[in-house]
Amino acid sequence: MAEFRPGGFSILPPVVKNLIIICVLVFLAQQVSIKVFHYPLEYLFALHYWQSPLFKPFQLVTHLFMHGGFWHIAMNMFALWMFGRIVENVWGPKRFLIFYMVCGLGAAICFLGAQTIEFHSLTNAYLHGQIPVSRIQQFLYEPVLGASGAIYGVLVAFGVLFPNSLIYLWFFVPIKAKWCVIGFIAIELYTAMEQNPNDHVAHFAHLGGALFGFLLARHWKKKGVGGGFY
Numbered sequence: 001m002a003e004f005r006p007g008g009f010s011i012l013p014p015v016v017k018n019l020i021i022i023c024v025l026v027f028l029a030q031q032v033s034i035k036v037f038h039y040p041l042e043y044l045f046a047l048h049y050w051q052s053p054l055f056k057p058f059q060l061v062t063h064l065f066m067h068g069g070f071w072h073i074a075m076n077m078f079a080l081w082m083f084g085r086i087v088e089n090v091w092g093p094k095r096f097l098i099f100y101m102v103c104g105l106g107a108a109i110c111f112l113g114a115q116t117i118e119f120h121s122l123t124n125a126y127l128h129g130q131i132p133v134s135r136i137q138q139f140l141y142e143p144v145l146g147a148s149g150a151i152y153g154v155l156v157a158f159g160v161l162f163p164n165s166l167i168y169l170w171f172f173v174p175i176k177a178k179w180c181v182i183g184f185i186a187i188e189l190y191t192a193m194e195q196n197p198n199d200h201v202a203h204f205a206h207l208g209g210a211l212f213g214f215l216l217a218r219h220w221k222k223k224g225v226g227g228g229f230y
Helices: 014-037 057-065 069-092 095-125 133-141 148-161 179-196 203-222
Strands: 166-169 173-174
Touching: 014 057, 014 069, 014 203, 057 095, 069 095, 069 148, 069 203, 095 133, 095 148, 095 203, 148 179, 148 203, 166 179, 173 179
Parallel strands: none
Antiparallel strands: 166 173
16 A cells, blocks of 8 residues: 555645646746747756856756746646656655656756767767857757656656556556556657657656656665555
């Protein structure tokens, strides 16, 4: 049985609720800023490569609350509610918030690590005359934003806590949580390795959030924090 915190199961526990509210408010601020002031907030608060002139340390946190469009935020907030509410009810708000932020920071660190490798590859290509300098400039000024890395960590935590619970893909295809999580990670790993130039999804951020989420969730589970249905 799962160890639910005092007060019983909440359909919208406080941390999940406040994370959704903050993300929606920030998304609205993004729209107002670009339409009224003609200034993208992504320049300041989205995560940039650490050698970019636009990089600021606080972006490691602020990028988690920004999104690139309606469907981006809608899908992320739905996944946060769907899986995060259950995990928060098991762990409680304080531990869940710590977990969420660790996954988000882990996602950012892994993504910047992958970017460092890519930047050196681009630099070598430029020095050998294979790409124009504009390609490097584009790389330095291209932001990444969204809560997906942290949410992948939450998804993995759900899989660790409730490995045999059924998830219904497309609302009618039942699959056990552990296989669903493994499938999502496999797809992310494949697409990350494929290196499609037209793919602008931060796959290594997703993988980083999943990795940190798995390590922390497994550590807490071994310590007897929370529980799950098996």
